[in-house]
Amino acid sequence: MAAIPDFTRRCVIWFGRPQAQEREMLAAAGWRLRIVERDDDAGIGLRSDDLVVGLVDLRENGADLARVRRLLDAHGYLSLMAVTPAGANDDDAIGHLLDHCIETFPSPLDPRRIVQALRLLETPTSPEPRHGVEALIGDSSIMRATHAKLRKYAPVELPVLVTGETGTGKEVAARAIHELSARGHRAFVAVNCGALPASLVQSELFGHERGAFTGASQRRLGLFETASGGTVFLDEIGDLPLDAQTNLLRVLQEGTIERVGSNQPVKVDVRVLAATHVELEQAVEAGRFRRDLYYRLNVLRLPMPALRERGADIALLAQHFLDRFRAQHTTRARGFTPQALQAMATFDWPGNVRELLNRVQRAAVIAEHELISDADLELAHAAPTPRDHLGQARDQAERDALLHNLKQSQYNVSACARRMQVSRVTVYRLCRKHGVPLEGRE
Ligand SMILES: Nc1ncnc2c1ncn2[C@@H]1O[C@H](COP(=O)(O)OP(=O)(O)OP(=O)(O)O)[C@@H](O)[C@H]1O
Numbered sequence: 001m002a003a004i005p006d007f008t009r010r011c012v013i014w015f016g017r018p019q020a021q022e023r024e025m026l027a028a029a030g031w032r033l034r035i036v037e038r039d040d041d042a043g044i045g046l047r048s049d050d051l052v053v054g055l056v057d058l059r060e061n062g063a064d065l066a067r068v069r070r071l072l073d074a075h076g077y078l079s080l081m082a083v084t085p086a087g088a089n090d091d092d093a094i095g096h097l098l099d100h101c102i103e104t105f106p107s108p109l110d111p112r113r114i115v116q117a118l119r120l121l122e123t124p125t126s127p128e129p130r131h132g133v134e135a136l137i138g139d140s141s142i143m144r145a146t147h148a149k150l151r152k153y154a155p156v157e158l159p160v161l162v163t164g165e166t167g168t169g170k171e172v173a174a175r176a177i178h179e180l181s182a183r184g185h186r187a188f189v190a191v192n193c194g195a196l197p198a199s200l201v202q203s204e205l206f207g208h209e210r211g212a213f214t215g216a217s218q219r220r221l222g223l224f225e226t227a228s229g230g231t232v233f234l235d236e237i238g239d240l241p242l243d244a245q246t247n248l249l250r251v252l253q254e255g256t257i258e259r260v261g262s263n264q265p266v267k268v269d270v271r272v273l274a275a276t277h278v279e280l281e282q283a284v285e286a287g288r289f290r291r292d293l294y295y296r297l298n299v300l301r302l303p304m305p306a307l308r309e310r311g312a313d314i315a316l317l318a319q320h321f322l323d324r325f326r327a328q329h330t331t332r333a334r335g336f337t338p339q340a341l342q343a344m345a346t347f348d349w350p351g352n353v354r355e356l357l358n359r360v361q362r363a364a365v366i367a368e369h370e371l372i373s374d375a376d377l378e379l380a381h382a383a384p385t386p387r388d389h390l391g392q393a394r395d396q397a398e399r400d401a402l403l404h405n406l407k408q409s410q411y412n413v414s415a416c417a418r419r420m421q422v423s424r425v426t427v428y429r430l431c432r433k434h435g436v437p438l439e440g441r442e
Pocket residue numbers: 135136137138164165166167168169170171172173277317353354357
């Protein structure tokens with residue numbers, strides 16, 4: 001968020017009726033209050049350079065949000081918040097509201113929360129939680145392509161299989177898909193299939209009836225029923241036992257579950273997202289994963305790139321993690337030395353973004369200077385990484401292509417440039433780089 005200029009007045013336009021305590025809190029925090037009740041929005045008394053925040057109070061009556069927005073738009077406003085009636089949290093109305101508001105406060109309202117939220121708006125350096133693809137930081141072409149794919153998948157009511165090495169952000173991506181979907185304001189239930197004891201998987205996911213097994217003293221709803229209307233994220237789907245795979249297939253095909261101890265199908269309305277860091281294809285070949293389920297899950301596939309493939313994003317993420325750390329802790333560190341940046345750029349990052357986060361946090365704790373060094377990151381003596389080999393392989397492929405095209409064009413630079421769809425200058429540069437003499441014959 002851009003820094004807020006030095007406004008002379010800060011105003012909350014309260015659509016509804018604030019209570020005495022709420023008025024006092026706002027006044028004490030330096031916010032003027034303008035109250036708009038019912039249709040009476042004449043003469044709010046705003047100046048053009050006022051900093052305006054709207055607050056819709058839904059405790060007594062609903063609100064005509066379109067009208068609220070019209071009024072606020074006319075004044076130019078910073079943000080819109082809402083106070084919702086008690087117990088309305090899981091209500092459709094809230095979902096609708098969230099499309100308009102950046103923050104909702106459930107009733108009974110603790111006015112301190114409003115003041116806190118307003119304060120956040122005033123301190124743009126404090127990190128705000130990011131939503132949707134924003135949460136997946138990265139500007140490299142590979143991440144931009146990932147964002148684009150994610151945006152396309154989000155509104156489609158089909159499963160998405162998120163794949164990628166450990167720590168590449170599979171869960172962040174799944175959450176972003178959910179948030180950008182029509183179910184975004186409903187539940188997002190994440191379950192790690194590998195962490196559930198095999199004996200409990202069925203009952204955790206699909207629930208059980210009273211007396212279904214020893215210890216089942218009452219009916220219990222499973223995750224699929226409690227997440228109804230929302231999204232279930234099955235992490236490490238490759239670890240799901242075969243019998244649970246059969247039931248999951250039924251969810252995907254028929255939209256129903258059966259609680260353990262019952263053969264009565266129950267309709268569930270959930271979107272399934274799944275993630276795996278192993279090749280599911282191999283599990284299918286080995287008979288550990290149902291092929292039909294695999295096909296169902298694999299319709300939309302979102303591969304998360306490894307961190308080592310993301311180029312300048314590494315530095316971008318490192319600075320982001322450092323800034324976030326600085327907002328919460330005291331540290332001298334504000335940036336990275338050139339050597340540290342170089343070391344991060346060439347490291348292999350087997351633990352991907354999670355490892356980068358951990359190394360940056362640790363470095364921020366121990367750093368003695370303003371710039372974090374490669375030693376602080378424990379990357380000073382990092383072994384040559386497989387990426388060096390990758391680089392070598394790429395160089396070799398480039399040299400092979402150059403030689404092949406030169407030979408095909410009888411060492412005519414213009415013809416070779418045309419074949420390779422590059423400029424003549426590039427052909428000369430490549431020849432110098434790879435030590436290829438232009439007279440021909442190696
Ligand atoms: N692009 C990103 N921008 C910001 N933070 C990220 C990004 N990708 C991952 N993270 C952070 O890195 C950590 C690991 O991400 P996440 O848990 O989503 O990875 P994962 O692929 O699910 O890992 P695993 O395979 O181990 O379950 C989290 O703290 C997450 O917030």
